[in-house]
Amino acid sequence: MVNISNISNNMLNTGIKKPLNAFSKTKLSDWVSNPKNLGKMAITSIVLKDGLGCAMYVSQSLHNKDIPDDKRKFVAALDLTNGGLMILAQLGMYYTISNEKVQGRIFDKLFGKKFDGIAKNKCQEAIKKLPKFKNIDSKAFEDIYGKFKGDIKGFFGIFTSLVAATILAKRVIVPFIATPLADKAKVWMDKKDNKNKDGDTFDPQAKNKK
Amino acid sequence: MSSVGSVSFNGTLGDVAKTATEAAKPRQWASYLTKEKEVKKELLSQMPKSIRLLDKMKNFVGEVPNIIINAVGTGLVAPIFIKHNPLSKADDDTRTYSAWRQPVSAVLAIATQVSMVAPFNTLLNNMTNKGEFTFLKDKGNKYNKSAYQDVDFLEKQIKKDKPGLPKEEIQKLAKAKQYTQLEDMIESLYHKNTVKYVANGKPVSLTADEVKTLVEKTANGMLEKATDPNDKKLAESLLAKIKEGKTSNIKELTKHLTEEQRGKFVYDVAQKHISTVSSNIKGLKQGTGLVVSLAILPITCILLNKIYPKFMDWAFPQLSQKDKAKKENPQDAFIKAVNDSVTPRFKATKEVD
Numbered sequence: 013m014v015n016i017s018n019i020s021n022n023m024l025n026t027g028i029k030k031p032l033n034a035f036s037k038t039k040l041s042d043w044v045s046n047p048k049n050l051g052k053m054a055i056t057s058i059v060l061k062d063g064l065g066c067a068m069y070v071s072q073s074l075h076n077k078d079i080p081d082d083k084r085k086f087v088a089a090l091d092l093t094n095g096g097l098m099i100l101a102q103l104g105m106y107y108t109i110s111n112e113k114v115q116g117r118i119f120d121k122l123f124g125k126k127f128d129g130i131a132k133n134k135c136q137e138a139i140k141k142l143p144k145f146k147n148i149d150s151k152a153f154e155d156i157y158g159k160f161k162g163d164i165k166g167f168f169g170i171f172t173s174l175v176a177a178t179i180l181a182k183r184v185i186v187p188f189i190a191t192p193l194a195d196k197a198k199v200w201m202d203k204k205d206n207k208n209k210d211g212d213t214f215d216p217q218a219k220n221k222k
Numbered sequence: 223m224s225s226v227g228s229v230s231f232n233g234t235l236g237d238v239a240k241t242a243t244e245a246a247k248p249r250q251w252a253s254y255l256t257k258e259k260e261v262k263k264e265l266l267s268q269m270p271k272s273i274r275l276l277d278k279m280k281n282f283v284g285e286v287p288n289i290i291i292n293a294v295g296t297g298l299v300a301p302i303f304i305k306h307n308p309l310s311k312a313d314d315d316t317r318t319y320s321a322w323r324q325p326v327s328a329v330l331a332i333a334t335q336v337s338m339v340a341p342f343n344t345l346l347n348n349m350t351n352k353g354e355f356t357f358l359k360d361k362g363n364k365y366n367k368s369a370y371q372d373v374d375f376l377e378k379q380i381k382k383d384k385p386g387l388p389k390e391e392i393q394k395l396a397k398a399k400q401y402t403q404l405e406d407m408i409e410s411l412y413h414k415n416t417v418k419y420v421a422n423g424k425p426v427s428l429t430a431d432e433v434k435t436l437v438e439k440t441a442n443g444m445l446e447k448a449t450d451p452n453d454k455k456l457a458e459s460l461l462a463k464i465k466e467g468k469t470s471n472i473k474e475l476t477k478h479l480t481e482e483q484r485g486k487f488v489y490d491v492a493q494k495h496i497s498t499v500s501s502n503i504k505g506l507k508q509g510t511g512l513v514v515s516l517a518i519l520p521i522t523c524i525l526l527n528k529i530y531p532k533f534m535d536w537a538f539p540q541l542s543q544k545d546k547a548k549k550e551n552p553q554d555a556f557i558k559a560v561n562d563s564v565t566p567r568f569k570a571t572k573e574v575d
């Protein structure tokens with residue numbers, strides 16, 4: 013009888029674990045896992061993934077005969093403008109809203125007062141009133157308070173990136189600009205196509221006309 | 223019994239609780255860890271509503287919510303800005319036709335991510351948590367989380383061992399187990415000057431050189447962050463000792479510190495180890511994630527191109543002009559068929575009487 017678990021384990025080993033281990037032994041794995049290269053890696057990933065994706069989608073849409081003739085070029089044009097703007101938007105977000113320093117500034121503006129010196133002292137006083145924390149010294153409290161603030165700040169960063177980059181930039185701003193730009197891209201595609209067609213058309217009278 | 227034990231030990235929760243009870247012997251840094259945990263809890267209750275809400279929302283962030291948010295954005299938000307775009311000159315039908323590409327692509331994105339990307343990440347997480355990456359010998363600990371495993375991973379393990387246990391109990395046990403692992407790591411660093419972990423099922427330890435680097439990094443971090451002159455002095459004294467080569471043994475290195483300072487320093491060394499491993503894995507995940515995404519890109523692309531026009535033909539025949547095609551003049555249909563099959567050079571044209 014065929015043992016399914018053995019088959020899946022073999023597939024897992026040859027299909028994923030072995031390639032992963034092979035990758036881990038390359039110099040590239042050292043480069044990608046170096047924290048200093050995380051930023052470069054993120055940018056490479058955006059450009060490579062979205063750039064290739066955009067090129068593939070445009071080419072496939074243009075040659076997809078199942079899409080009605082009159083709409084095919086617009087669909088491809090929208091793929092092109094959407095893809096291009098998506099790369100720009102993501103790079104823009106990477107340097108602004110998704111940037112740790114910018115997120116820090118936004119956090120301080122929105123929640124700074126809730127974590128300032130006065131708020132901290134109030135918290136410390138309230139906590140010291142509790143019998144089990146009455147002996148807590150200021151340094152230890154400040155340390156823990158800092159870590160607590162860091163946790164909340166870290167999550168705020170993830171949250172703002174999610175809302176601003178994933179929803180607002182990628183799904184609102186990009187399609188809003190990409191659609192009118194697609195009109196222009198379609199005109200450009202038409203012109204390019206007409207040029208090619210003119211060059212290709214077999215017209216026996218063309219010579220005589222000249 | 224120390225307060226560490228009071229986290230979840232009621233004597234009926236099996237192996238995990240047993241391990242945790244064994245670990246609940248008094249330790250000099252246990253008080254620091256417990257204090258941090260309890261103070262954080264108390265701090266949260268003192269915070270305004272907005273901060274408490276942010277803290278609660280932390281539970282709803284993760285891979286699956288990310289996929290859902292992305293798909294909802296692509297499927298429901300983006301089409302509105304394509305279809306009802308006041309700046310576009312394209313006719314309404316063309317915009318509607320193009321807008322529907324987004325929901326179709328969102329469904330496909332969920333399908334490919336759930337079936338390929340998510341299982342791959344789960345596999346990667348499991349491998350790092352179990353210490354199953356067989357790397358070059360000198361990189362053994364680089365991607366190994368077995369000394370301090372993720373809460374999610376621990377929850378899955380406990381669920382597997384105790385299928386009937388309520389979710390809340392599982393969460394409690396997982397946190398307690400993770401806490402014990404941290405305590406063990408601290409104890410091992412202090413008494414044995416190493417971190418113990420598992421690599422491919424075998425027990426392994428950090429080498430003395432690796433610990434030395436870790437301690438040096440921690441002391442450097444302390445020096446950078448120090449605002450208090452005493453803290454600065456303390457970090458400098460530790461770094462001087464390491465540089466002089468007198469010792470890199472944590473116990474000897476921290477001999478001159480108070481009990482609280484020593485506890486805090488060893489705790490920081492453990493945290494440094496945990497964050498370094500996490501950061502290494504983050505980089506690895508980014509690299510492998512890119513490879514996986516690139517590998518499935520042609521699949522999603524082909525699927526979208528096959529499914530999208532078919533879906534439109536079925537759902538909006540008037541938009542995809544399928545109705546019109548049926549009523550088409552036979553001469554037009556013939557010309558279209560010829561033009562589709564020959565090169566542009568020899569295109570047929572309609573004869574006009």
